[in-house]
Amino acid sequence: MLDATMKQQLGAYLNNLRNPIELLVSVNDSPKSKELEELANEIAALNDKISVNTTSDKIGGRSPVMTIAKEGTEARVAFAGVPMGHEFTSLVLALLQAGSHPSKEAQALQDQTKSLSRELNFEVYVSLSCHNCPDVVQAVNLMAALNPKITATMIDGGVFPDEVKQRDIMAVPSLYLNGELFGNGKMTLAEILNKVDDEADAKAAAALADKAPYDVLVVGGGPAGASAAIYAARKGIRTGIVAERFGGQVSDTVGIENFISVKYTEGPKLVAHLEEHVKEYDVDVMNTQKVVAVRKIDSGLSEVELANGAVLSSKSVILATGARWREMNVPGEEQYRNKGVAYCPHCDGPLFKGKKVAVIGGGNSGIEAAIDLAGIVAHVTVLEFADTLRADAVLVKKAQSMSNITIIKQAMTTEVLGDGTRVTGLQYKDRATDEMHVVELAGIFVQIGLVPNTEFLKETVGLTQRGEIVIDGHGQTNLPGIFAAGDCTNVAYKQIIISMGAGATAALGAFDYLIRN
Structure with a gap:
């Protein structure tokens, strides 16, 4: 199952295990079962802290399935199918988490997960070629690793086609909670927590309520927003970035071959690099926060209102809200979304x-x-x-x-x-x-192009007939102190590298505005 290079790399990761872990494999006579058992044994051979047991009994009504648990504890993380392809990273992280290796996820999100008091049984239907699926699998796996009331199972739809048919699953990832559909598409840990934690909005609003005004507040976390935040922070001014989903549309892009100096990369990898770069600077990142209004007030500041009711203020604002896939807007499209x-x-x-x-x-x-x-x-x-x-x-x-x-x-x-x-x-x-x-x-x-995410700005800044924010050569909108960049604007071409340059331009334009006012 694993070639020599993968074994070497995995072996190095497994040296981080702090305690013994157990793999339990539910086996049958199928070829996939043999692959899964072989994979489990190859993993165990790489570290003496790992043991493997097999059973002919189904786990959660399925077989083949592999569960991963700290030795002597009940398993809460399972893989139904063979977690290779994009899901191999999910497997590696699950092994490390069972071995008590600390997660790199934000401590606040980990603490929020631990505080959940109700039982949550997550099931994630995936395809191994899906680049968005691992984000969801890894999020719920971490939740299960942190909280004994939570379980998580990855299900390869190709191995369990009867379940896929029974539940009419026609899009992945499909996330089920306690037997009911919870969500389709890419979701982060923060987004999942916001939906299962009834107090999430109130907690977020309270945490944001007392923030002092920013010099530059960037709305949007895609390439334009990340670039703007970096350029603003490098000027030594108070910079914040508020985004519904850090990375934006790029998170859903698979192959990127026109990002100059990088022959090939993938969207999720580029987003991870963007986030890492932003965090190198003193930027206040407020993720999973939806902006519903932007307005100028008499003091000369601008206010940015969030869906949870919190209001942020700033001396200047850079709108980098990006765009989303254009819909056909024909009868039946909405009815059969994710159903074909x-x-x-x-x-x-x-x-x-x-x-x-x-x-x-x-x-x-x-x-x-x-x-x-x-x-x-x-x-x-x-x-x-x-x-x-x-x-x-x-x-x-x-x-x-x-x-x-x-x-x-x-x-x-x-x-x-x-x-x-x-x-x-x-x-x-x-x-x-x-x-x-x-x-x-x-x-x-x-696949018919993009629509700018600017509906909430119709009464705020000048827009084209297509809803694009009108900007000048400095990224300035028709309102002093409010700038814009990227795919939400009337730039001629919608490209990642152009958005990054536009974000830098808007940040420099905002800085020039600040020093002159």
Whole structure:
């Protein structure tokens, strides 16, 4: 299961174990069971603090399953399936946590987890190719490691397809709590805690209520926001950053090949580096906090109001709220979201193995999605609204060379069709002939661009018709002291590296504003 390099690296990590741990493997006669048992034995061979036992009994009604626990204690963390691929990191962390190696997660979040008093049984359905799934698995695993009232089980949907079908799971990660759907998509520990802790909002508002005014307060934690915070903090001024999700849209990006000087990286890795860099400076980071209003007040300060009721003030504000995937806004889309309508082909593609799907959009993201999906699904139909594809020629050539990809131009999707439970097809109009057509399929992947996250700013700053914040060459909006940067603005191109430069520009513009006022 593990090659020599992986064994060497894992062995080094396991030297951090402070106490013996036990692996219990529920086995059956399936090939996956043999793989899981082999993996457990290979892990145990790397450190004498690890023991392995097997059982023919199911664990939590499933097999194959491996549980991990501190020796002599009841297991609260389980992996149903073989935790390789993106989930191998989740396995390593679970081993270390069972061995009492301290977590690097914020102590305040760990303390909040320990204070939870009700029983929580988490189940996370994943695909091993999903780059967002490990965040959720690792979050609930840590909760289980810290609190004896909490359990966590990772479930590979490819190993337990009957459960996936029974629960109509068509998007991962899918997180269940005590048998009920809790959430879909990427979630951080802080976000999960905010939902299960009834007092979370009140605690957060109280903690934020007495903060002194900032010199620069950045709204948004993506590349533009992180860059702005770093540049502002380097000027030695009081800097804060408030974000609903640090990393923003980049957290959902898989391959990044155009970040100059870095030939290849992945979104979650880049976000981790951004966060690490921000924390090198004296920046007050307020994560998992949604901003609902920004306004100027008579004192010359600006106020930033949060969803929990807290209000922050600052001498200048940099809006870096980013953008989100554009929706089709057709009948059936909302009804069948995560029931066949998806936005992440890398995460959810494996759930449609051997089935027919569609990709909406003929830009780079759409054609890349079609190429990726073609290796998994039976057939991909690409629907492009315009009469030409906007994707790079090399991508179009690759897609056209694949026998199970059909590209239809001048196609306007008019409705998502379903049986009440899941997607069964879509309807589109041929814009050249006005004829209506129906395509039978199981999944629809929407890849039609971005929408700026600026709805809450409509009464505050100048916006374009598309909702983008209008800025000048210094990142200044129409209001003195309020700046903006990144994908939420009217910059010509929406790219990570451009957003970072725009964030630096806005921070320097804000600093210039401060010294002149």
